[in-house]
Amino acid sequence: xxxxxxxxxxxxxxxxxxxxxxxxxxxxxxxxxxxxxxxxxxxxxxxxxxxxxxxxxxxxxxxxxxxxxxxxxxxxxxxxxxxxxxxxxxxxxxxxxxxxxxxxxxxxxxxxxxxxxxxxxxxxxxxxxxxxxxxxxxxxxxxxxxxxxxxxxxxxxxxxxxxxxxxxxxxxxxxxxxxxxxxxxxxxxxxxxxxxxxxxxxxxxxxxxxxxxxxxxxxxxxxxxxxxxxxxxxxxxxxxxxxxxxxxxxxxxxxxxxxxxxxxxxxxxxxxxxxxxxxxxxxxxxxxxxxxxxxxxxxxxxxxxxxxxxxxxxxxxxxxxxxxxxxxxxxxxxxxxxxxxxxxxxxxxxxxxxxxxxxxxxxxxxxxxxxxxxxxxxxxxxxxxxxxxxxxxxx
Ligand code: PHB
Numbered sequence: 001x002x003x004x005x006x007x008x009x010x011x012x013x014x015x016x017x018x019x020x021x022x023x024x025x026x027x028x029x030x031x032x033x034x035x036x037x038x039x040x041x042x043x044x045x046x047x048x049x050x051x052x053x054x055x056x057x058x059x060x061x062x063x064x065x066x067x068x069x070x071x072x073x074x075x076x077x078x079x080x081x082x083x084x085x086x087x088x089x090x091x092x093x094x095x096x097x098x099x100x101x102x103x104x105x106x107x108x109x110x111x112x113x114x115x116x117x118x119x120x121x122x123x124x125x126x127x128x129x130x131x132x133x134x135x136x137x138x139x140x141x142x143x144x145x146x147x148x149x150x151x152x153x154x155x156x157x158x159x160x161x162x163x164x165x166x167x168x169x170x171x172x173x174x175x176x177x178x179x180x181x182x183x184x185x186x187x188x189x190x191x192x193x194x195x196x197x198x199x200x201x202x203x204x205x206x207x208x209x210x211x212x213x214x215x216x217x218x219x220x221x222x223x224x225x226x227x228x229x230x231x232x233x234x235x236x237x238x239x240x241x242x243x244x245x246x247x248x249x250x251x252x253x254x255x256x257x258x259x260x261x262x263x264x265x266x267x268x269x270x271x272x273x274x275x276x277x278x279x280x281x282x283x284x285x286x287x288x289x290x291x292x293x294x295x296x297x298x299x300x301x302x303x304x305x306x307x308x309x310x311x312x313x314x315x316x317x318x319x320x321x322x323x324x325x326x327x328x329x330x331x332x333x334x335x336x337x338x339x340x341x342x343x344x345x346x347x348x349x350x351x352x353x354x355x356x357x358x359x360x361x362x363x364x365x366x367x368x369x370x371x372x373x374x375x376x377x378x379x380x381x382x383x384x385x386x387x388x389x390x391x392x393x394x395x
Contacts (some may be wrong), residue, residue: 023063024325028316029088030070031081032099038075040196040226041101041305044258045115045123046070048302048309049098051295056317064325065257066316068104069094073105076199077222081105082112089116095327096121096319101305102224103127103171110134117329119319119336123312124305127171128388131356136329138336138355140312142275142304144175144222145388147251150361150381151273152183155218155249160184162192163249164216168223169196176222176251179388184220192216202228204235211246212239216266218247225253225305230262237266247271252375255340257303260373268374270366275359276304276345277375282360288344301372304345311343315350347383356386 030049049068051103060066069092073081081100081296088094089112097113098121100106110133113120122264123141131137155163163184167173173196181191193214197207202223211219216387219241223232233255236248246253252274260267278289278301290308319335320327337352346360361384364375 008264009092011298014088019243023065025065025067026096026320026325026327027067027092027094027355028067028096028098029085029092029094030099031073031084031088031105032070033075033101034070034072036075037227038102038224041124041224042099044305045099045101045309047292047296048306049313051291051306052310052317054295056313059317059321061321061324062355064320066320073102076102078104078108082108085109085112089113089118094118096317096332099123099366103130106130106137107133107171110137112139119332119337119391121312121315123308127175127387128356131354135355136316136333136384138333138339139145139357140315140350141308142357142359143386143388144172144251145179145386146275146359146361146384147186147273148176148179148222149183149387150384151188151220151249151271151363152180152185152189154273154363154379155220156187156189160189160218160247161222161250162190162216163209164192164214165194165220166197166211167221168199168202168228172200172224173197173222175388177220180220181354182391185218197223200223202231204232208235208241210240212241212244213352216246218249220255221248221250223254225256225303226259229254229256230259233263233267233270237264241264244373252277252304252364255364255375256305257301257375259303260366260375263373267366268368272364272375273361274304274364274375275361276307277362277364277377278302278381279369279374280345280362280377282344282346284342285344302344302373307344309342311345311348314341314343315339327380346380349383351385354386354389356389358383358385360384
């Protein structure tokens with residue numbers, strides 16, 4: 001290249017990077033729970049988002065930037081979530097939406113993303129039908145059926161003959177209950193009672209007493225991860241179910257990694273099914289845990305919501321990179337269908353038919369590892385598709 005051409009090229013590059021017209025800023029609206037008694041999963045998810053951004057911002061194409069616009073839905077509050085989504089879409093003109101801890105919020109937002117054609121990457125909310133509510137929704141988290149259906153089958157085949165179920169009284173609780181009961185009874189187990197517990201301000205002790213009085217071999221529990229999981233574990237201990245020989249089992253939401261030490265010894269031996277454990281053996285997990293601790297503190301352990309936020313950002317980065325920052329909603333959904341990633345939880349994929357996640361489920365038992373209570377993985381069920389959709393042959 002001669003000198004004149006070199007100078008021309010340098011001017012072109014300078015113009016490209018300096019000009020607002022050429023640079024692409026992709027606006028991503030994050031609707032998450034940042035305040036109130038339901039905020040813990042949201043804060044963990046936010047850490048995953050932050051960590052991925054920090055590690056990978058440099059990998060974006062030249063001139064492409066991501067602007068995250070974060071909003072607080074304050075908990076399972078569909079009206080708040082809907083208003084926030086409306087504002088993000090119409091006023092802030094986001095090209096993508098992500099986050100959403102709670103199912104009622106995802107259900108409220110679904111019609112808006114369909115109408116506006118703004119792809120939504122669900123990073124937690126777990127009722128199976130969410131992905132069916134809009135062709136512009138893909139999920140990187142899980143459904144309650146992923147965990148609770150195979151757990152029911154496992155329990156019946158491992159000498160648990162009777163079970164009692166206690167779940168939060170909202171859609172994910174109903175899903176967990178139905179999934180567990182189906183898996184358990186199909187494999188020969190018997191349900192001796194079921195109860196629904198209030199989602200707002202629950203006092204778990206009376207429900208634990210009812211479960212104890214029914215004398216089941218196992219108590220299956222689902223409550224949202226976070227402070228409620230710690231409270232239900234405490235009530236399980238205080239009411240004396242463990243001493244009465246009743247085994248506590250459930251989806252891994254009830255033994256989240258970051259809450260285990262706060263739960264204390266009552267959590268020992270609790271058996272759960274989930275897609276991630278901080279002591280999991282997936283190839284990428286050791287580096288993930290180290291990066292998390294370098295960022296947030298040596299005493300911190302990542303929980304499943306962190307991984308979901310992190311992996312959700314990986315999906316977002318990939319669709320932005322593939323389109324060089326110019327987001328087309330339909331192209332984005334095509335890119336998400338069949339998207340694959342080597343996650344800290346193991347390999348994951350977005351099912352092209354349902355836009356729901358396909359991932360390993362791990363059977364885990366709470367044990368003490370290096371002085372900390374941990375979800376130690378014992379069995380792996382590889383690449384599970386949402387069993388509810390498979391059983392109902394719907395998409
Ligand atoms: C949900 O509302 O979909 C939800 C929230 C917290 C969980 C699981 C599911 O731990």
